[in-house]
Amino acid sequence: MIEKVNLFIKKNNLIEAQSTIIVGVSGGPDSLALLHYLYHFQKGKWKNLIAVHVDHMFRGKQSEEDLLFVKDYCNQLGIQFEAAQIDVTTYQQEHHLSTQVAARECRYQFLEEIMYKYNADYLALGHHGDDQVETILMRLVRGSKGNGYAGMQVVRPFACGSIIRPFLLITKDDIESYCTRFDLYPRRDPSNDKDDYTRNRFRHHVLPFLKQENSSVHEHFQQFSEQVIEDNQLLDELTVAKMNTVMKRKEDKQIEIKIDLFLSMPKSLQRRGIQLILNYLYKDIPSSLSSNHIDNLLTLLKNDHPSGELHFPKDLKIIRSYNSCFFTYDEEKRNTYRFQIDESGNYKIMDGSIISTQMLDHFPQMVKGNDFFIIDPDTVKLPLYVRTRKQGDKMTLKGMNGSKKVKDIFIDNKISIHKRDVWPIVEDSRGDILWLPGLKKSSFEANCMTKTKYIVLQYKSCPASAF
């Protein structure tokens, strides 16, 4: 066993020379063997070795005896010792958590504190190969995602250093033999024998069968775990590269993707791409977000219907409109504005486009198309305003009888729902819509060419603007 652990540490470059190692020691066989192993068989590697014990105060006197046991063992070997007694039951009630989650949170908080106290490089934990098999199976059964299916990582960042698990390639039996060989008499936690916890049920009912089929099953699981992590790393890199071409707009709280480009990505990258967007927008993924949400979103994107909306946890809205899909927080959806444009100059619109106004003493001849609008001040009521759309907006179109709904003009021009919310509309003081910049002119455009005063409006859409 010792040789196997030595090789595992070397292969994974788990311990750098002259390092400070904190060891989490419950007093049970795994962590006691780990402390013993690091103390005796990695002596040349560490500069400081510190054992830490957390008493969760679950089992009264017996819990305290575990603490005293570890303390006593450390004293015998001259190993520095740190401990805390934490009232996990009160913490659990205050935070409405399960016993195990509460214990884990309290334990890791204290371990983190100790890491910083000693500016430690590593926190070594006694998880072994059987624990890994159980973890992976439990996650497959319960459902997980990404690296979750890889179980526990051999090394991962933690506090000012890393968590390391040097025992992942050996079994519980190996550890028990090690304890016997070196006269270690660990403490035994009676709750490990009960079938109350999911992990214990896997340990008692599934693991014996797998070991019977193949006694090296833990090595295959560990190999699987490392491969999953490696593959995920590559797929994540590919996803980032692809998503950079799919995302048309990326802001703190909003992202727009082009649906055709997204759907042309390989399937396995699509799911990851969505996950990437959600990680970015949420920062902290809400626990209520499930794989169903991602399935629904993929369905929305593949659907033949050009528009649709989904409501995700924490007010995240996903709006599909033609070839665009917007991820946005609800409160940001409608950015309404209304402002006056009575002086010559450039007026910047929220979406990055510009409306400029200019006074002329003659009718401009060369100005054509929907990006320009010419006003005869005698036929409209000044001042002019630029505003966002309102429900029921209508305008009389140049060269046509009757009026048309602004909404229908947006639809005819395939303007996405999101863009419609910030698209500028120019009206006069009576509230008559004069111009839908870039899209349509009203019948209010000047047609008399002999006046001596005109206002010319020009619309310059923002090329990078996705809204």
Ligand SMILES: Nc1ncnc2c1ncn2[C@@H]1O[C@H](COP(=O)(O)OP(=O)(O)OP(=O)(O)O)[C@@H](O)[C@H]1O
């Ligand atoms: N109370 C504790 N104080 C300090 N470290 C702990 C404590 N409980 C667990 N750990 C650390 O976390 C590892 C995994 O915890 P887990 O509860 O799965 O332990 P276990 O399988 O019962 O191991 P052990 O035989 O060491 O008790 C342990 O091997 C140990 O390194």
